[in-house]
Amino acid sequence: MSEIRTSLFSGQSVIIAKDRLKRPMKSEKTNYEIEINEYEEDCPFCMGNEDQTTQETFRIEEDNKWVVRSCYNMFPIITPDYELSKKHEFFINSDGCGVHEVLVDTYRHNGHFFNMSTHEFELLFTMYKDRYCDLIDDEDIKYISLFKNFLRNSGASMAHPHSQIISLPIIPKDVLEEVNNCKIYFEENNKTLHESVIEYERRANKRIIHESENFIVLAPFASIYSGEISIINKSNEKFENISSENIKEISLIFKNLFDKMNVVYGVIPFNIYLHSHPNYDDCEEYYNWHIHIVPRKYNHGGFEIATGVFVNSTSPEKIAKLFKY
Ligand SMILES: [Zn+2]
Numbered sequence: 001m002s003e004i005r006t007s008l009f010s011g012q013s014v015i016i017a018k019d020r021l022k023r024p025m026k027s028e029k030t031n032y033e034i035e036i037n038e039y040e041e042d043c044p045f046c047m048g049n050e051d052q053t054t055q056e057t058f059r060i061e062e063d064n065k066w067v068v069r070s071c072y073n074m075f076p077i078i079t080p081d082y083e084l085s086k087k088h089e090f091f092i093n094s095d096g097c098g099v100h101e102v103l104v105d106t107y108r109h110n111g112h113f114f115n116m117s118t119h120e121f122e123l124l125f126t127m128y129k130d131r132y133c134d135l136i137d138d139e140d141i142k143y144i145s146l147f148k149n150f151l152r153n154s155g156a157s158m159a160h161p162h163s164q165i166i167s168l169p170i171i172p173k174d175v176l177e178e179v180n181n182c183k184i185y186f187e188e189n190n191k192t193l194h195e196s197v198i199e200y201e202r203r204a205n206k207r208i209i210h211e212s213e214n215f216i217v218l219a220p221f222a223s224i225y226s227g228e229i230s231i232i233n234k235s236n237e238k239f240e241n242i243s244s245e246n247i248k249e250i251s252l253i254f255k256n257l258f259d260k261m262n263v264v265y266g267v268i269p270f271n272i273y274l275h276s277h278p279n280y281d282d283c284e285e286y287y288n289w290h291i292h293i294v295p296r297k298y299n300h301g302g303f304e305i306a307t308g309v310f311v312n313s314t315s316p317e318k319i320a321k322l323f324k325y
C-alpha cells in the first residue's frame, strides 16, 4: 500500500510507494540506443506475451490482432483495493487510493513517437480518451495524470513504448496552482487565461510553432525546460469530451512535431504530460487542457532543487523558429 503525504511547508505532495523498488529495469540500453526488433521474447508488452502482464483494461484490434492495449501496472504507484481514509493528524496524509495503468503505445517493440504514423497516434489518443473517461468516473478521484516517459533519462524502465495513467485522490500542487491562477484570471477578465495568451502570442508572432482549427502549438514564454513545447486546446471542453475529429487533428500535430524533432535533435529522451481539468464541475469554464512536451537533454542541478527556479539555456523564441511549420 502506498501513502500520500503533503508538506505543511510547501503544499507539495509525495507518494511513498515502497513496492516500486521491486520493479525490474528492463531497459538496459543507453539513452540513444533504440530498439531494432519489432518483437522481443522477454518483453511483457510485445504481442504474444500478454500472459506476462496483469489484467487487460482496453484494446483496439485490427485484422483480429491488438494494435494498442492497456493493463494494470504490475508495480503501481497507487492501488485501488482499500478504503479511502483521510487521516488528519499533525501531518497531512492519506492512503494512496487510485488506479495505475500502463498503456502500450503500439504493438511494435521498435515503435516510438519518432516513427509512428498519424494513424498510430490516432489509435493511441483513442486509448488515452477511453482510459481517461473510465478512471475519472469515480467521485473519490480528484485528478487524472496521463503521461509518457521515453528512454532512460526520462524515467522509462521498460524499452517497449508505453504511456501511463494514474488516478489520484488529490489535485497535485502544480496543477492546482495553474487551475487557481486560471480561475482568478477568468473572474477578473471573463475569458480564460489560455484564450488571452493565444491572442497575445498571435500578435507577438514569436513563439507560435503551428496553429490548426482547434489547437495551437507554442514554445511557452516562460518555458522552464530547454525545448519545451505546449499544445493547447483552444476550447475549454474537458479532455474526456475530445471528439474523434479533434483526435485526428492532434494526431497529425504529433506526427509533424515529432518528425520535426527527429530532424532537429534526432531520437532523444522526452516526457509528455497532459494537464487537464480536475474532477469537479465548475472548473470547465476557466481552464483549457493542454499537453506539455519536454525533451530531456539535460538534468537539473542543485540550484533548481534549492530554489524551484529553473535555468533554461535555449530561448523559447529560438525553439519556435526551429520548429515552425
Ligand atoms: Zn516489446
Ligand SMILES: [Zn+2]
Pocket (backbone or CB within 6 Å): 178, 275, 290, 292
Ligand atoms: Zn500545464
